[in-house]
Amino acid sequence: MRYLPLTEVDRRDMLAVIGAPSVEALFKDVPAAARRTGPVDLPMHAGELEVHRQLAAMADKNIAGGTVPFFVGAGAYRHHVPSSVDYLIQRGEFLTAYTPYQPEIAQGTLQVLFEFQTQVALLTGMDVANASMYDGSTACVEAVQMANRVTRRTKALLSGGLHPHYAEIVETHAKYGGFTVVKGAPDFAGTEDLIAQIDGETSCVVVQNPNFFGRLRDLTKLAEAAHAKGALLIVAVTEVVSLGAITPPGEMGADIVVAEGQSIGSGLNFGGPYVGLFATKDKYVRQMPGRLCGETVDADGKRGFVLTLSTREQHIRREKATSNICTNAGLCALAFTIHLSLLGEDGLTQLASLNHAAASRLADKLAGVKGVEVLADAFFNEFTVKLSKPAAEVVEALAAKKILAGVPASRLIPNDKSVENLLVIAATECTTDADMDALVAGLKEVLA
């Protein structure tokens, strides 16, 4: 058993010191009926080679994104992550460290988190950010709960352009957490009027930009309207690379920005782990969920970093905490910070520009395909098309041709005729001209 260093001699010697006749005797407090006399009914131990083979056999049954023309987005995006990022996050001192509760020997993690918080604040155009959340979707519901606390109201207004999973999560928490949700219809046409729906009960308006269908919108008026009614504006961003090209939510008046940070630093990983970004205004800092890293000095007066304002947290406040979360996405946050440090100002801008160029060119190419209507005026690297057939069928047909064409809106918004033929398509810096041509050709064939 390669991970277990005790030898039989060790065990015997240790039991003698303890004064116990056997290891089993140490389990005497467990009710006898529940004490098993031997291993459960599962396979016995296996070496690396064997485990590798078993898992690789499963992995090989999947189509990896890098092996085919790939246009799937809708909340997770396929980007190129520089090799040094993955090397650095695997360094044992980062990978195998715990939450930095002992700051004297965790300045590495802590300084990274301080850099992360600064990066997120800059990207989103907000004052302050926390040290990350599980992912964008859970950050979103935390933002709604925070808005409820701040406004002491309990009605959240969700845009129909919000990612359906994000909306479902808020609805689940509302149902069991005692608040109300008003949700718009799927806003694929970009015509939604949220301002009219804000009232004196509204704690927050939650919009996504670019929205689930890829559309961009200026949120300035919405922010003003929300503020006029005493509500907060929460902006969700699922493609954080977009912030290298478009006006940040903070400049449009957002009170809380939540984002999925996966695009920077993390792979697709079939949906997780990702990293949730959470930023707000200075005045709301003490209502924020999640960890915060702050600057301070040590006993010698040197600058150092610690986790701070933990009086908001569950391990101190118990049932009065702002959230029950006690883990962040430290390693993904580290990957985010390193990747964004490599990009820097010029790299991020250029990356965003490449993404937009790819999507823009793809939209132009698709516009010429019979049976495809591009529903796009303003977008970043993702847009929606209306097909002449149900999108789910088309996607399945293209998958059979080893083209991953995008996400049928119906997968996330079922039982809604209006979205049945809608396909959400993403392009990134990884998308080649050959990929685009394959999609065009594939669609022509399938829609013919």
Add this chain to the structure above:
Amino acid sequence: MRYLPLTEVDRRDMLAVIGAPSVEALFKDVPAAARRTGPVDLPMHAGELEVHRQLAAMADKNIAGGTVPFFVGAGAYRHHVPSSVDYLIQRGEFLTAYTPYQPEIAQGTLQVLFEFQTQVALLTGMDVANASMYDGSTACVEAVQMANRVTRRTKALLSGGLHPHYAEIVETHAKYGGFTVVKGAPDFAGTEDLIAQIDGETSCVVVQNPNFFGRLRDLTKLAEAAHAKGALLIVAVTEVVSLGAITPPGEMGADIVVAEGQSIGSGLNFGGPYVGLFATKDKYVRQMPGRLCGETVDADGKRGFVLTLSTREQHIRREKATSNICTNAGLCALAFTIHLSLLGEDGLTQLASLNHAAASRLADKLAGVKGVEVLADAFFNEFTVKLSKPAAEVVEALAAKKILAGVPASRLIPNDKSVENLLVIAATECTTDADMDALVAGLKEVLA
């Protein structure tokens, strides 16, 4: 240019300090005719994604060993290397360090080398080992040169069972370095009589065990005969895992043992980098080539390690050095040391046993195939078969069926009818029953 941190502003400021008008001006000592005015005719810089694509396109044109039934050996072997080995050798403190000439900040590398030297000495059954050579083949010629120095003779006797590349290298050095080589005929039958060829001029006898054709032999008598004539016995080992199962050369009387260490810690890598092991008796230490790490104490009296006996080396001795080598295979030696530490006594023994079992079973299976004659009585994880057709053709035909069947002896020993139909076949712990069955089936078909 992602690896180059100077900005244009930096360059201007630095030139001002230097007092030079331009970077070009710093090259004024280069004859004007040889100073280019712009980049050479090669592609311009490229990002990670693009470089990855270009190289992956080349990689994809090769058949990777892990994707097919694989029986290729003959000096390099496909083994499973635990994941932690590759992780650890990539740690920057190991990977990006230099030769440990500053021992105060290189104790990591130095202690590893000390452990490595000990492991090699134990494995080979010798007194002392150096801190590694380029690979087994270059270690072999260094051993011959060392024997020439020790005996002050200049005739090396090479077994016909020595790997042909190793023999060619010795012959090349002999031709240009002023010594003589006597080489036996390919010893696939195991009938070679080297003892009769040793005379008073012979500096050394070089034998391989298991030999190029996979055969094992007891070398005790040969050692005695060599010693009786004042010659040294050099034993080459190309499959170091065999030392977990068979009597080590040191116990059979070897004076110098050289080995290819690739099997432990390193992948196949199309032939390199590998790691050469070099071990000898205490009395010859000062005639050894290569680096040596030794134990000592520091200014506080604590145990520490340094490179030592460097008076043998080129950077001190210049034209009087024992060898011109000034690099070892540090990183591969590190991988070797880590992998062997993971294996330990039990693991190495078990690994060797698995290898022998695989080869033994494969030999038994092949014995039943028409047109295949197994030329094997005593072997470790590799043996030779005589086919009813030229082996090169058979291998090519099987490669077309995605079976890598082994090495035709004729590839390394051309223009020799006696070996034309010989195929050298290896099996390791990675060889599955399905692989063996595929080979049997493939051979039946091709030889039918």
Add this chain to the structure above:
Amino acid sequence: LEEKLIFEQGEAGRCGVDLPAAPKHTAKLGGLARKGGVGLPGLAEPQVVRHYTRLSQKNYGIDSGFFPLGSCTMKHNPRLNERMARLPGFGDIHPLQPVSTVQGALELIDTLAHWLKTLTGMPAVAMSPAAGAHGELCGMVAIKAALEARGEGHRTRVLVPESAHGTNPATAAVIGFTVDPIPATEAGRVDLAAFKAKLGPDVAAIMLTNPNTCGLFEGDIREIADAIHEAGGYFYCDGANFNAIVGRVRPGDLGVDCMHINLHKTFSTPHGGGGPGSGPVVLSERLAAYAPLPWTILKDGKFQVLEQAEGEAKAAFGRLKAFHGQMGMFVRALAYMLSHGADGLWQVSGDAVLNANYILASLKDVMTAPFEGPCMHEALFDDRFLEGTGVSTLDFAKALIDEGYHPMTMYFPLVVHGALLVEPTETEDKQTLDLFIGTLRSLAERAKAGAAEEFHAAPRLTPRRRLDETLAARKPVLRWKRAGDNAMAAE
């Protein structure tokens, strides 16, 4: 050498990536193109690699040395697991790819679920929770959903032992339960009589950690389970300490209704300086129907994902996280499980408990243990042995840092004064434990010999000495600002 912030190292015009120029295209940003810069620093790749290498060198991880952090189960993180999670067939697949193109991924989830169910003796598991606390939420929501389905939504009181992790009461409160604490006995267990006295028609559940946070097994667990069930409530078990019993005791056999499993504790997915975690929740028959979306099921030899509350999943209580959960952690955990197998996991809990008892037995004479052994996988000490020395639990723990160790957990559980909670885990060898025991012994002796000042000054050998946490909280500086920006902000 000090390591500046990246913002203090950056220069305009430098970049750590090379990206090609964008091809010709029509901008379609609808007037939302960013006007100002972002304000990110420019660094080249060598600088970035060195910066984060050097920062890592200021960290302590399991790979650096012994990390006996009680309640956190910091065990060896095998690199095989990292490698497996990076196979393109796992790492490079999108959660919304057609289900036909991710059959292997779903098979992995299904296999992991099978292992979790078998190890816990429970019929169902919800895979999506992102971490332990998220799993708690999942379990408690499932209980709430079940109560509502039974028409007993009025049950809002949740019983939580005083020694519980802070997340237990926090979780209960988030979804509107009220928390009612249960006192502990002198033996460090739930006071059974007090517990029974609190039962009533408004009780929704008990949340119990077992082994509990004192490192002790709740021997009355079957009685507790029976009592809560009889009273119409559910038994939530906090699985944080599952490592003590994994492979030997199945929570399902103890009457548990739901339990979250910290994959990053019990099954060794790396903690990564704060996450990511993964907290699947096993559920009893009574709760299984309410498990959140998505559900992975096998039908006609093909895996399907139920993503809506319809059909078989019609009672699902909703959704807790986008997509399928922490897949990367699933791969690592399954690799760990396959490596150990049923026999290895049996040994895991045995060795974990043996190691803890060895530490407890070896130090009982110089330190003070509040409870009689045997303990489970953690050895708990209180601060009576420091009485009158002027050395606090904190000082004592900080002194360990200079000796090359990560401190144990301090001041938790709250029910013990000045608690020191040591969890060695099964991946430490006896040589390491003996050195550690020797160090603790010598520290305890030094404390008693009057070396208080030395302790107050610890740690001395670290990149930073004790940090001023009060200052940090009083005047929060939570991000870097360009010189001058702070002044502006202060206006």
Add this chain to the structure above:
Amino acid sequence: LEEKLIFEQGEAGRCGVDLPAAPKHTAKLGGLARKGGVGLPGLAEPQVVRHYTRLSQKNYGIDSGFFPLGSCTMKHNPRLNERMARLPGFGDIHPLQPVSTVQGALELIDTLAHWLKTLTGMPAVAMSPAAGAHGELCGMVAIKAALEARGEGHRTRVLVPESAHGTNPATAAVIGFTVDPIPATEAGRVDLAAFKAKLGPDVAAIMLTNPNTCGLFEGDIREIADAIHEAGGYFYCDGANFNAIVGRVRPGDLGVDCMHINLHKTFSTPHGGGGPGSGPVVLSERLAAYAPLPWTILKDGKFQVLEQAEGEAKAAFGRLKAFHGQMGMFVRALAYMLSHGADGLWQVSGDAVLNANYILASLKDVMTAPFEGPCMHEALFDDRFLEGTGVSTLDFAKALIDEGYHPMTMYFPLVVHGALLVEPTETEDKQTLDLFIGTLRSLAERAKAGAAEEFHAAPRLTPRRRLDETLAARKPVLRWKRAGDNAMAAE
């Protein structure tokens, strides 16, 4: 904490791998089965990972900080290159697989060869040498082979400047040449007149490093080349310092006949604490035919490997290494080249030279430079500035360690007294150089102010202080032995 040897940590019955039992088979070891044990220690995986992690923490690499080791070109090692070398299509292919199954590998070798030939302006390249010194051997053997082919085997004298790397004379001697040193001028270059005076009918070649080991370009190089050629000899150029001119100056344009290229210096394959290296040798028309086996050639759209001295390769001088050379290093070097491109490599040499001159110019006033600038990629200082301070070059260099730097090269080249050779490389930024310059300045000032004792005691902050090298050499202890074994050995 001290880190014991693995042999001191091992215990019987422990193992860091899990291997299945061997299936039933007939043993066929022919009576050679090992009788005794090997004597290896048993460790579990967590111990091994921690042991080597902790050992690594006692090392200093480029990733740790500035590494201005003259003549060794310690530059950034990109991780992309590591990743590329590990693609299964490169890392998991056997050197003797059928040529039809490794066309991509041969394409890579051919592509790298094309880059090397284009960058050096030479028509041929031998890829198999395993390192720089091996490359030297390759080049000198090629020269010998060419001489013999011309029937001039009597030419055995090789001219080598006094400032040369030790490998130059060592290499020449290994294959039977005699070494004749050429003195240097006051300007640190080859004394042209002295060189010419040494030419004669027995001269085989000159071995010259350019830029030379003083960091200076040999301005007379064309005249040297012409003279040696006229005298019937060959011009061997040591390519150790190619980094100074790569992309800007082609050795072929300078009259060079052969030059080895340290891929691990110029093209950034990691040095790995001592190797592996890779030392391809570019050859002029006059030497190309003698290049050692194997040769990779393209014929009818397919790559072939010539492995015998036949046909096109009939004049090949033999073989220097098994298989095809250091493939893993080829992949890394090509990844580096493709990343930089022709434009990037142009900038590499420019920035390398600029950085060195910046250091030279910034420190000329407090340290002493033996030669006038501009230098190439290295800044050379001598120890005149330490005269009378009681501080030696060694002390000065060791003091740098405590400041967080790897020392520069000391006492080389030999032609300069107490040499300090600084090579910053192009991957360092100005901020780092400025800090380094400040540190050197302050150390020089402290030395002059009489702080000799402080210098003698340096380094203080390292895992070990100065080590007793004399003891190590006088009583060599080259391996661990079980307690008691040493006594036995001493008998």
